[in-house]
């Protein structure tokens with residue numbers, strides 16, 4: 001069965017929050033656009049976000065490292081948030097494995113958010129319905145968009161291409177290859193939820209970036225040449241000085 005998912009590379013995530021704001025803008029854009037729903041400019045902003053980046057420090061001083069950890073619904077293959085729903089609003093699609101909430105059926109009881117071990121669901125205080133990542137289901141199948149843009153907003157926005165998107169049950173997909181080749185892992189597998197989303201660990205190696213995501217609107221000179229990796233044999237002095 002097809003199972004769409006995100007694979008997030010913790011090795012290259014820089015905690016910039018571009019995925020957070022692009023998600024907010026696309027999915028729950030409120031009065032302040034990509035900012036929080038309430039008090040967006042005050043000391044205590046709050047509101048519904050489908051995707052959040054948690055930043056923490058690991059290790060013992062002075063040998064510490066900062067880790068940025070983006071987290072959203074993991075589209076579990078055995079999602080405990082589905083059977084607890086008393087109205088059938090919380091469901092998993094058979095055709096692509098995306099876990100969704102039917103807002104017309106949701107009564108805001110929060111059973112599903114208590115059942116989710118990842119804290120991935122948030123009640124929209126304005127609409128009084130439960131919300132969470134939809135993998136941008138309303139754009140990934142939109143045939144009016146170019147194929148390269150039929151991806152979740154966060155994937156398109158990430159400046160370091162830390163976010164990959166695809167079918168984790170297709171062994172040849174970009175996500176399956178990345179998981180296989182880089183030691184990708186599931187978050188808290190002991191809960192038996194079998195999350196579809198995976199994380200790539202921090203490591204010394206780097207994965208290559210997507211060619212189709214190098215095309216950026218903020219590229220006034222329209223230079224699309226991909227530089228060789230710093231320090232690689234292909235890199236020349238001209239590469240270093242011409243940009």
Ligand code: SF4
Pocket residue numbers: 072073074075076079080081082099115116117118119120121132193
């Ligand atoms: S991460 Fe939470 S909300 Fe998402 S499918 Fe799994 S249990 Fe449900």
Ligand code: SF4
Pocket residue numbers: 084085086087088089090101105106107108109110111112113129130
């Ligand atoms: S909050 Fe909505 S989706 Fe969640 S269990 Fe209750 S009715 Fe179902």
Ligand code: SF4
Pocket residue numbers: 008012013014015016017018019020053068070157158159160161162163
């Ligand atoms: S946009 Fe990419 S680099 Fe920035 S926080 Fe999100 S995953 Fe990390």
